[in-house]
Amino acid sequence: MTTPAGHHWGDIDLPVELTSFVGRQREVAAVKEALSNARVVTLSGVGGIGKTRLALKVATDLRRAFTDGVAFFGLSAAMDRPTLDSVVLGALRIRGESDHEAAEIITDFLSERQMLLVFDNCEHVVAESAALISNVIRRAPQVRVLATSRERLWVTGEYVWRVPPLSVPDPDSEGEFPQGLPGPSEYPALALFAERAAAAGGSNMAGGDWAEVARLCRRLDGLPLAIELAAVQTRMLSPSQLIRRFDERLGSLATRDRSVPDRHRSLEAAIEWSYELCSPEERLLWVRASVFAGPFSLESAASVCSGEGLPPEKVTDLVTGLIDKSLLVHEEHLGEVQFRQLETLAQYGRTRLREADADAEGELARRHRDWYLQLAEQSFAHSYSSDQLTWSRRLRRERANLNVAFEYCLSTPGEEQVALRFTAALLQYWYEGGGQLAEGRRWLEAALAVDAEPTWARVMSLRNLAWIYSQQQDHAAAEATLRDCRALARHLHDPLMDARIIATEAELALARGDCAASIARSEEALARPEYAADPARVTSFTILTVGHALLGNYEEAVRAHTEAQRCSAESGDSFRVSWAQVGRAVAELRVGAHSSVIVYTRECIRLAREFDSVFALSAAFALMLSSTAAEGDFVRAAVLLGARQRVRHALGITGVAAPAESGMIDAATARIRAELGEALFEATVARGFAHDLNGALDYALGIEDEPAPAAETGSAQVQAPAGALTPREEQVAALVAQGMSNKQIAAQLVLSPRTVEGHVEHILTKLGFTSRAHIAAWNVRQGR
Structure with missing residues (x-):
């Protein structure tokens, strides 16, 4: 299969490779061979030996051999089974409407997929990872798992592959390396040292230096991370000076704890050595940045990590210094720059922080929580603004940090009300598709259970939970929750909130197929004077558009659509307009204006694509293919039917669509099948399903008439040949x-x-x- 945008393999997010890949070709081949024979392969070894890097390289090479792609789960911030499930649901982009347990949702999603799953840093949640992997392997016969862990998982059928250190030249019988070493090409450890030294602006290795470099790499036990940390110091020290300093550091560690394996002591020595070569302010930033789970922005670092001994205005230069020393990794996605600590270095930082001052660790966790709460509430304030897409993408990038901040609220006495502030602010995050309904439900139920104070945050959280229940087709729970929400809003004498609750009742009515009730409640909300200046009115006009369109009220649907566009233009909102375009397309379809259907559905797809609004994408495809079939272009309609299946499959939409959408698809499918005949119908739908996600969307948008299909594969050992460019x-x-x-x-x-x-x-x-x-x-x- 081809590789879509932003390091999406199989339409699933994977991280940028953290460092260059040098000299692991034999190991890569061995791991591929292991994966061809075992369903679960665990790469084990000490921190810093290159488990993650090796797993990413293998995944890169095999990305075209798995029909449904590769998924990467970074578990360094996972603390328990719920957070593990949240990471997996997020990486797989599962947006199902089911209210089942997360494990069941995950296994149902994977049951008919052919994928490679990469579980990284399983040692944080070994038992939980093993339980989930065992369940997946049992229920999903075409899935294979590549895990990294410092210990084996003890999963049935697990093949443990111990990652070796990088090879270095052997000394002679007297322990000396020959001066005439052939250079780095034959020795991966030396090649990595040379590459990283050059990248860091260090010395270029002359012929006589290789023996000293070989000695140093052997002292470092061939550990890639330790070698990289040493290489960046060649800007200041020669290889022989580095050896002397390292031996001094290793000796002090050895006397402190001789029971620790030599290789672990080598890595710890290299890390401590790098730590001591940092300035006092760089050390502070290193240990304080260990509070982040996953990538963080420069703004986040300045807010969370600055303070005593670390002025905010110096953070930019200090981040640059840590990047230069290979202690932070620079990443860029969709034009946004972020930074990440390698997990081994983050663990060291957390240990240092804990040893220095336990109170400081707690204070840092609170500051981290405060920052991400502020971020969530700022995002909520921009829910209807022109900055909506920017904030949506930002929250999606900060998913791991949001989880850690929220869990802090639940686990820290006295912080329960703050948890409700999170859940009050994040409906847009779950609604747009950046999060998942299952995760939103878990957060909301947990926060509402630990604090019952009658606050605005509780009202908002009840409203949010009612909406999620309705999307999961749990209508009784939605109605009961919304009744509690309405009673509390009236107790707080909040007429604007009361109007918003009526608008939410309209959404719930539409979700259960009661268009007349939905229209009545929307009009009631819009008649409230408190609601007149609320940008959320765009939602009510959108609901009116869809409701009237489904009932065949063309003129009313057009008027509501016009109002929705006007409200959107006033506030800058673009997300909800995608749903208004769906409603207008329904109205145009009912009167046979098929060219207009294509215009409105394409505009919906264009907007929904940016927000990952998967349900809007599904509805737009349904309308487009129905209109195309009605015009008699049954071949294109069949391709669109397959493309819609690809979009739902790739973006993790589980379960059946809403009743109106399902009815439309069933009717169109029956007609297309009857016109084309069974054989041509199946072949043409398969052609549409063979597109990757971006290809399917481009096809619907008319950007390319026939995008190149994804590779057909039979097993994880087969690689599809590279095709010519379109x-x-x-x-x-x-x-x-x-x-x-x-x-x-x-x-x-x-x-x-x-x-x-x-x-x-x-x-x-x-x-x-x-x-x-x-x-x-x-x-x-x-x-x-």
């Missing part, structure tokens, strides 16, 4: 060669940056390249 990909490659960024290319070609990012990833995959520079060089070789 005309659009050749166009993008030419602009990459001119040095344009994705944003510039998007502007020139009138595409979204995400679509361009997907095309660039396709190009890299098809041509077997790893950088944009390679694309530029290839473009020149082609005579372009």
Whole structure:
């Protein structure tokens, strides 16, 4: 299969590879062979030996061999089974409407998929990881698991592959390395040292230096992380000086705890050594940044980590210094820069912080919570603004940190009301598709259970929970929860909230198929004077559009759609307009205006794609293919039917669609099947399903008539051959060669940056390249 945007393999997020990959070809081949024979392969070894890097390399090489792609689960911040489930649900992008247990939702999602699942840092939740993996392997016969852990998982059928250190030259019988070493090409440890030293601006290795480098790498036991930390010091110290300093550090560690394995002491020595070479302010930032779970922004670092001994204005320079020393990793996604600590370095930082002052650790956790609460509430304040998409993407990037901050509220006495402030602020996050309904329900039920004070946050959280219940088709629970919400709002004498609750009742009525009640409640909410200036009115007009359209009230649907667009223009909201476009498309379909259906559904797809609004995408495809079939283009309608299945499959929509959408799909499917005949129908639908996610969306948008289908694969050992570039990909490659960024290319070609990012990833995959520079060089070789 091809690689869509933003390191999405199989339409699932994977992290950027943290460091360069040097000299593990034999290990990669061995792990691939192990995966061909075992359903579960665990890469074990001490921290810093390169387990994650090796797993990512294997996953990269096998990404085209799994029809449904590769999923990566970073478990460094997981604390228990609920947070483990949350990580998995998030990475798989499961947006099902089911109210079942998370484990059942996950296994149902995977049961018919052919995927490689990468569980990283399982040692944090060994028992929980083993239980989930065992369940998945039992229920999903085409899934294989590659795990990394410092200890085995004890899963039935598990194959444990111990990651070896990087090879270094052997000394002679007297323990000396020959001066005439052939250089790094034959020894991965030396190659890694040379590469990282050069990247850090250190000394270029001369022929006589290799014996000293070999001695140092052997002292470091061939541990990749330790070698990288040493290599960046060549800006100040020669290899022989590094050896002397390291031996001094290792000796002090050895006398402190001789029971620790030598390799672990080597890594700890390298980390302590790097720590001592940092300035006092850099050390403070290192240990304080260990509070973050996953990537964090410069703004987050300044807010959470500054304070005594660390002025906020110095954080930028200190972050740069830690990056230069390979102690922080720089990442970029959709134009946003973030930073990440390798887990081994974060663990060291947390230990240092705890040893220095237990109270300081608690204070830092509280500051972390305060920052992410502020972030959630700021996002809520921008729910209907022109900055809506920016905030949506930001919250999705901060998912792991939001989880940690929320769990802090639940586990810390006296913080229960703050948990409700989180759940009051995050409905938009779950609603848009960046989060999951199952996660939102778990958060809301937990927060409401620990605090019963009659507050605004409780009212909002009850309303949010009622909405999630309705989306999960649990209508009785939704109605009961909303009654409690309404009673509390009246107790607090909040007429605006009362109007919003009436608007939510309209949404619930539409979810259960009662269009007349939905219209009545929407009009009642809109008649409230308190609601007149509320930007949330766009939701009520959107509900009116859909309700009237479903009842065949064309003129009323058009008027409501016009009002929804006006409200959206006033506030800057674009997300809810995608649903208004769905309603307008329904209205146009009912009167046979098929060209208008295509216009409105394409606009819905364009907007919903940016927000990952998966249910809006599903509805838009249903309308588009129904209209296309009604016009008599049954082949394209069948391709769209398969493409819709791909979108729902790739984005994790489980369960049946809403009644109106299901009825529309059933009717269109029956007609297309009857017109094409069974054999052609099945083949054409399969053609649509074979597209990857971006290809399916581009096909619906008319960006490309027939995007290249995903690779057909039979087993994890088969690799699909790279295909030629499509005309659009050749166009993008030419602009990459001119040095344009994705944003510039998007502007020139009138595409979204995400679509361009997907095309660039396709190009890299098809041509077997790893950088944009390679694309530029290839473009020149082609005579372009």
